[in-house]
Amino acid sequence: xxxxxxxxxxxxxxxxxxxxxxxxxxxxxxxxxxxxxxxxxxxxxxxxxxxxxxxxxxxxxxxxxxxxxxxxxxxxxxxxxxxxxxxxxxxxxxxxxxxxxxxxxxxxxxxxxxxxxxxxxxxxxxxxxxxxxxxxxxxxxxxxxxxxxxxxxxxxxxxxxxxxxxxxxxxxxxxxxxxxxxxxxxxxxxxxxxxxxxxxxxxxxxxxxxxxxxxxxxxxxxxxxxxxxxxxxxxxxxxxxxxxxxxxxxxxxxxxxxxxxxxxxxxxxxxxxxxxxxxxxxxxxxxxxxxxxxxxxxxxxxxxxxxxxxxxxxxxxxxxxxxxxxxxxxxxxxxxxxxxxxxxxxxxxxxxxxxxxxxxxxxxxxxxxxxxxxxxxxxxxxxxxxxxxxxxxxxxxxxxxxxxxxxxxxxxxxxxxxxxxxxxxxxxxxxxxxxxxxxxxxxxxxxxxxxxxxxxxxxxxxxxxxxxxxxxxxxxxxx
Amino acid sequence: xxxxxxxxxxxxxxxxxxxxxxxxxxxxxxxxxxxxxxxxxxxxxxxxxxxxxxxxxxxxxxxxxxxxxxxxxxxxxxxxxxxxxxxxxxxxxxxxxxxxxxxxxxxxxxxxxxxxxxxxxxxxxxxxxxxxxxxxxxxxxxxxxxxxxxxxxxxxxxxxxxxxxxxxxxxxxxxxxxxxxxxxxxxxxxxxxxxxxxxxxxxxxxxxxxxxxxxxxxxxxxxxxxxxxxxxxxxxxxxxxxxxxxxxxxxxxxxxxxxxxxxxxxxxxxxxxxxxxxxxxxxxxxxxxxxxxxxxxxxxxxxxxxxxxxxxxxxxxxxxxxxxxxxxxxxxxxxxxxxxxxxxxxxxxxxxxxxxxxxxxxxxxxxxxxxxxxxxxxxxxxxxxxxxxxxxxxxxxxxxxxx
Numbered sequence: 001x002x003x004x005x006x007x008x009x010x011x012x013x014x015x016x017x018x019x020x021x022x023x024x025x026x027x028x029x030x031x032x033x034x035x036x037x038x039x040x041x042x043x044x045x046x047x048x049x050x051x052x053x054x055x056x057x058x059x060x061x062x063x064x065x066x067x068x069x070x071x072x073x074x075x076x077x078x079x080x081x082x083x084x085x086x087x088x089x090x091x092x093x094x095x096x097x098x099x100x101x102x103x104x105x106x107x108x109x110x111x112x113x114x115x116x117x118x119x120x121x122x123x124x125x126x127x128x129x130x131x132x133x134x135x136x137x138x139x140x141x142x143x144x145x146x147x148x149x150x151x152x153x154x155x156x157x158x159x160x161x162x163x164x165x166x167x168x169x170x171x172x173x174x175x176x177x178x179x180x181x182x183x184x185x186x187x188x189x190x191x192x193x194x195x196x197x198x199x200x201x202x203x204x205x206x207x208x209x210x211x212x213x214x215x216x217x218x219x220x221x222x223x224x225x226x227x228x229x230x231x232x233x234x235x236x237x238x239x240x241x242x243x244x245x246x247x248x249x250x251x252x253x254x255x256x257x258x259x260x261x262x263x264x265x266x267x268x269x270x271x272x273x274x275x276x277x278x279x280x281x282x283x284x285x286x287x288x289x290x291x292x293x294x295x296x297x298x299x300x301x302x303x304x305x306x307x308x309x310x311x312x313x314x315x316x317x318x319x320x321x322x323x324x325x326x327x328x329x330x331x332x333x334x335x336x337x338x339x340x341x342x343x344x345x346x347x348x349x350x351x352x353x354x355x356x357x358x359x360x361x362x363x364x365x366x367x368x369x370x371x372x373x374x375x376x377x378x379x380x381x382x383x384x385x386x387x388x389x390x391x392x393x394x395x396x397x398x399x400x401x402x403x404x405x406x407x408x409x410x411x412x413x414x415x416x417x418x419x420x421x422x423x424x425x426x427x428x429x430x431x432x433x434x435x436x437x438x439x440x441x442x443x444x445x446x447x448x449x450x451x452x453x454x455x456x457x458x459x460x461x462x463x464x465x466x467x468x469x470x471x472x473x474x475x476x477x478x479x
Numbered sequence: 480x481x482x483x484x485x486x487x488x489x490x491x492x493x494x495x496x497x498x499x500x501x502x503x504x505x506x507x508x509x510x511x512x513x514x515x516x517x518x519x520x521x522x523x524x525x526x527x528x529x530x531x532x533x534x535x536x537x538x539x540x541x542x543x544x545x546x547x548x549x550x551x552x553x554x555x556x557x558x559x560x561x562x563x564x565x566x567x568x569x570x571x572x573x574x575x576x577x578x579x580x581x582x583x584x585x586x587x588x589x590x591x592x593x594x595x596x597x598x599x600x601x602x603x604x605x606x607x608x609x610x611x612x613x614x615x616x617x618x619x620x621x622x623x624x625x626x627x628x629x630x631x632x633x634x635x636x637x638x639x640x641x642x643x644x645x646x647x648x649x650x651x652x653x654x655x656x657x658x659x660x661x662x663x664x665x666x667x668x669x670x671x672x673x674x675x676x677x678x679x680x681x682x683x684x685x686x687x688x689x690x691x692x693x694x695x696x697x698x699x700x701x702x703x704x705x706x707x708x709x710x711x712x713x714x715x716x717x718x719x720x721x722x723x724x725x726x727x728x729x730x731x732x733x734x735x736x737x738x739x740x741x742x743x744x745x746x747x748x749x750x751x752x753x754x755x756x757x758x759x760x761x762x763x764x765x766x767x768x769x770x771x772x773x774x775x776x777x778x779x780x781x782x783x784x785x786x787x788x789x790x791x792x793x794x795x796x797x798x799x800x801x802x803x804x805x806x807x808x809x810x811x812x813x814x815x816x817x818x819x820x821x822x823x824x825x826x827x828x829x830x831x832x833x834x835x836x837x838x839x840x841x842x843x844x845x846x847x848x849x850x851x852x853x854x855x856x857x858x859x860x861x862x863x864x865x866x867x868x869x870x871x872x873x874x875x876x877x878x879x880x881x882x
Contacts, residue, residue, distance in 0.1 A: 208639025
């Protein structure tokens with residue numbers, strides 16, 4: 001398909017020195033930690049934002065913070081762009097490299113360093129997967145709360161880069177609210193530590209700034225995260241509604257009632273059909289919208305909370321109520337939702353949007369989303385975190401039909417503008433990457449973006465860190 | 480305090496800042512001035528207050544967010560939330576009692592100093608509730624960051640950077656924050672007679688249980704009588720707060736009480752006593768003693784708090800109580816601040832930070848209020864400051880590690 005998103009022009013001086021750079025990097029890294037052959041580089045040319053790909057100059061897979069520092073020090077000295085990479089599950093192109101860049105992959109740094117149950121923290125290397133942390137402390141009755149859909153594969157380093165969320169952040173917050181400290185390497189190889197087991201370090205909140213900075217401020221090599229005592233139990237209930245509006249206003253009333261469930265997930269009719277065909281979760285097919293509401297606690301507590309929530313759903317004319325009576329039924333209800341992206345991928349190619357809107361705007365934005373996509377002659381399936389207004393319209397198209405692909409991209413841009421105009425934002429958890437980069441001026445003024453880039457410049461004055469991402473290519477300060 | 484500028488609009492503030500930057504006139508930035516004693520002493524040519532920039536801009540309880548102008552009194556915000564059964568989850572401390580200041584705390588000041596209280600340990604700090612800001616930078620430009628939605632990863636998170644920056648990066652003009660429903664019920668479990676180390680173990684055990692403790696503090700015998708009019712049972716009090724639906728609180732209190740009974744005698748406080756007790760813990764009541772005796776706020780890993788105090792006691796006269804499961808130590812020194820000794824011990828016990836909240840004039844001039852940072856972090860922070868306030872006109876000296 002024709003590419004509409006541009007990359008920075010590769011630095012010719014870097015391309016000309018390719019062989020030399022590879023030889024120098026090989027000296028800095030142990031055997032087997034540098035990839036420079038085309039066949040080996042191929043898996044690194046894109047991430048989960050599959051529409052774009054670029055072959056990097058080389059891939060470094062360091063085993064220690066010191067090796068990360070050595071590579072960064074070298075790259076900054078010679079002006080070689082660097083693209084950090086975790087598991088490559090970014091949906092916004094955050095880990096897509098460029099021809100003149102060295103990818104620094106953290107996959108070999110996958111050790112859990114310290115589990116401190118007294119203080120309820122885990123310190124891990126950046127390449128540890130999100131789910132690994134919860135698995136390591138599960139038997140002791142703890143878990144790590146943020147749970148992005150890709151948690152089986154995605155790494156904590158990538159989660160920090162993108163400030164990842166998940167289905168359960170309505171109650172527990174996103175990565176930034178669960179991150180206590182990092183060890184990281186700055187662009188010039190300086191190693192710093194921010195935060196730690198002691199809360200709220202004085203000074204500017206650099207930890208908060210680094211979280212979600214999409215690999216532009218440095219490379220996190222170790223992280224200390226907060227562990228939480230696992231609730232006694234969790235139970236989802238499934239509601240079917242005759243209209244999206246009814247489902248949307250039910251969400252607002254649940255939130256407004258003072259009961260905060262751990263998750264409220266929303267699916268519209270196309271999404272229900274796709275997921276049911278794949279997962280056979282027992283979803284009702286005669287409704288327009290479905291909500292999965294999950295509560296936590298002891299059995300009597302969950303009974304009490306669900307009673308209140310069901311009462312609210314009834315007031316909104318709920319058509320189907322399905323309470324899970326067993327762990328098996330609960331797992332089945334979630335199976336449909338959690339397989340949504342995979343199931344959709346079986347019926348069509350799709351691009352996944354990620355705007356967040358104020359809850360009062362949910363119904364309006366859903367309706368307009370349908371109209372926008374229909375206007376481009378395409379279909380859309382909506383499956384998202386309704387409790388926090390984070391929408392995920394999946395625009396279905398055919399990746400091999402270049403006109404179809406261009407229409408899908410255009411529809412996506414219109415939807416994101418719609419989210420911003422409704423008082424929301426371009427991205428709630430997937431990040432800007434390259435995907436939403438050129439829409440940034442729709443959400444921010446020039447002065448707002450200049451201030452962000454000024455903060456960035458304090459970390460990386462020469463713009464070598466993941467430079468094609470986040471900020472529109474025009475209007476950047478001269479490096 | 481002599482206030483020289485009190486603009487009633489964002490544009491008014493921007494205009495004062497532009498002139499100040501052009502003339503290199505430095506500005507002390509204040510809200511209600513109730514926390515002006517926090518941080519290092521500021522030497523500025525003029526004072527700018529945001530207190531006339533006041534009022535709630537939007538409040539939609541069903542969305543659990545509020546926007547307010549920076550100078551809005553905190554009391555006005557809390558009253559508006561209370562009327563709708565909601566609250567600030569981070570429980571901001573009122574510094575007036577310990578600092579012996581008067582006036583009205585503002586919502587801008589709360590976020591500028593990232594002021595939190597006991598619930599911070601489980602519900603996050605002020606910075607975790609802050610969703611969006613508008614501020615005037617040192618060039619006099621109006622900047623917005625974040626927004627009014629719960630999940631937002633669009634661009635760099637300047638919102639976090641502004642929280643806790645004590646007005647040194649820009650002047651907050653409007654803040655948008657998340658609010659939570661007021662829990663319908665609350666209770667406190669009291670375990671009596673534990674020493675500091677036993678209390679740390681009891682609190683860790685409570686936090687490991689699925690009962691959602693929302694406050695964990697230890698009040699040694701030296702301070703116990705200063706809380707809730709001396710009605711806590713005899714001996715040191717280790718207190719654990721439970722909040723939620725009333726049936727939940729009752730069940731959890733029962734469960735927690737049983738499991739902690741092996742540590743010591745267990746009793747229970749009702750909702751009204753709970754409310755009073757935790758407000759007093761939040762506001763550090765025992766050390767609101769009208770004296771300038773040095774007061775430190777020390778943040779360490781919860782397992783280190785009691786070790787720190789035990790080590791200090793061998794060297795100097797201190798009195799202490801603990802919040803955040805033992806990780807927040809309020810330390811009142813009997814005579815000298817002993818900054819060097821304290822910070823050395825904090826470092827030796829796994830690290831953390833000691834903030835000098837109150838001291839005499841001479842000590843405040845001499846001792847950096849904030850824990851000095853590693854050189855690379857301090858340099859990075861200084862580069863950031865230069866990008867926001869290139870003429871260095873905002874609150875000079877307030878956050879500097881050393882004058």
